[in-house]
Amino acid sequence: EPEVTQTPSHQVTQMGQEVILRCVPISNHLYFYWYRQILGQKVEFLVSFYNNEISEKSEIFDDQFSVERPDGSNFTLKIRSTKLEDSAMYFCASSLTGWSTGELFFGEGSRLTVL
């Protein structure tokens, strides 16, 4: 069964460092997303990406964050100058269609720990 894959599964970084989280969405999917979940809290939308551009972003997704689809398969989330409060599980997701179905396929997540 096709799946969304994410790397790394866990990254520990020092405050102020830059991190890049990588995702390979399901190959025929057209919509890509990043969500995050702080431990014990809800899953929060960060950004959606379609046709090589951001289609929507949340207030969390400020200038510290950026996304990129550098080639035909990878979808990356870059966090510049990490802060302690960026510690969370970051989930990449993809979908074949946009808003109407809601069936997002999530990767297993990348746990980011900022020290």
Added chain:
Amino acid sequence: RKEVEQDPGPFNVPEGATVAFNCTYSNSASQSFFWYRQDCRKEPKLLMSVYSSGNEDGRFTAQLNRASQYISLLIRDSKLSDSATYLCAVNKRDYKLSFGAGTTVTVRA
């Protein structure tokens, strides 16, 4: 008011029991509704979409009440494997899903 609110539980039920819980949403413009399941520290997985007329998938029944702005999930004949956190998700005809904080269900033998 939060966009999506859920009773956090936990709902602790014996095997074979029926358990039901609701999720309320604040935006009347919400268009699409879903239940996701999340196991501990794992990714959310779609359990079922929720349609206006209500729908069933095996032991799971979902209902939508637009007038009162809530959706519900009922699990019949609970199994140990149903133990999880159930996330309500709502979409307003845009590119994001808004999730509730989840309802924890624990099924005991």
